[in-house]
Amino acid sequence: MQKSTFLSAWIVSVLFLSINFSQAQSVSKEDGFKRLFNGENLDGWVGNKESYRAENGMIVIDPQGGGGGNLYTEKEYGNFILHFEFQLTPGANNGLGIHAPLEGDAAYVGKELQILDNRAKKYAELEVYQYHGSVYGVIPARRGFLNPVGEWNKQTVIVNHPKIQVILNGETILQGDYLEASKEGTLDHKEHPGLERSSGHIGFLGHGDVVHFRNIRIKELK
Known part of the structure; x- marks a missing residue:
C-alpha cells in the first residue's frame, strides 16, 4: 500500500x-512580445477604419464591395518577429505590408507579403511571386501549407533587413534576402524602391475581400 x-x-x-x-x-x-491589437478597438492603428473594424477579438476587413484600403500600425518597425493568425474566406486576397510608408502602393514603396486563398479557381494561373507568403514581385513562397478556407492559420514573419523568413502553420515557406534576390532585377520586372527601406509601418492591405485577423504580436529585434 x-x-x-x-x-x-x-x-x-x-x-x-x-x-x-x-x-x-x-x-x-x-x-519580449507586445500585442499590436488589443482585441477591443483599433487604437494604435491608422488608415481605413471603416472597412476594417474590431469584432469579437479580431480585426475584420469587410469592404462591402469596395477595395478595402489599408490599415497600418501607428508606429514604425525595423527588424522584428511578428506572430498573427488569419482566416480566409473563399477567394480572399489581402496582404501584409512591411517597412511601408503611409502613402503609395506598399508592394513597391515598401514590401508586401501575399495573403491569399491559393486554391481558388480564379487564381489558377498566378505568377510564382503572387502565391501566399511571397514577397510580391520578388521572392516566391512554397505552396501547399494553408489550412482549408474557414480554418485559422498561424503565421510568423521574421525580418532582419534585408533577410526575411515566413513560417506558415509550422512550415518555413519563404526564406531569403530580398536585396540579393532583386540584384539582377525583380521577378515582376518592376521597380521596387521599398526593398531598400529598413523600417516603416506594418499593415494589412485590402483587395476587396473579407479576411479575419487575431492574436497579432510583435517582438522588435536590434
Whole structure:
C-alpha cells in the first residue's frame, strides 16, 4: 500500500513538473512580445477604419464591395518577429505590408507579403511571386501549407533587413534576402524602391475581400 501511494505521488509529481516546464516554455517563447491589437478597438492603428473594424477579438476587413484600403500600425518597425493568425474566406486576397510608408502602393514603396486563398479557381494561373507568403514581385513562397478556407492559420514573419523568413502553420515557406534576390532585377520586372527601406509601418492591405485577423504580436529585434 505504501509502495502504491509512493508511486502515485511520484507520477503526480512528474506530471506537475512536466506541466510547469511546458508552461515555462510557453511564457519564455512570448518574452519580449507586445500585442499590436488589443482585441477591443483599433487604437494604435491608422488608415481605413471603416472597412476594417474590431469584432469579437479580431480585426475584420469587410469592404462591402469596395477595395478595402489599408490599415497600418501607428508606429514604425525595423527588424522584428511578428506572430498573427488569419482566416480566409473563399477567394480572399489581402496582404501584409512591411517597412511601408503611409502613402503609395506598399508592394513597391515598401514590401508586401501575399495573403491569399491559393486554391481558388480564379487564381489558377498566378505568377510564382503572387502565391501566399511571397514577397510580391520578388521572392516566391512554397505552396501547399494553408489550412482549408474557414480554418485559422498561424503565421510568423521574421525580418532582419534585408533577410526575411515566413513560417506558415509550422512550415518555413519563404526564406531569403530580398536585396540579393532583386540584384539582377525583380521577378515582376518592376521597380521596387521599398526593398531598400529598413523600417516603416506594418499593415494589412485590402483587395476587396473579407479576411479575419487575431492574436497579432510583435517582438522588435536590434
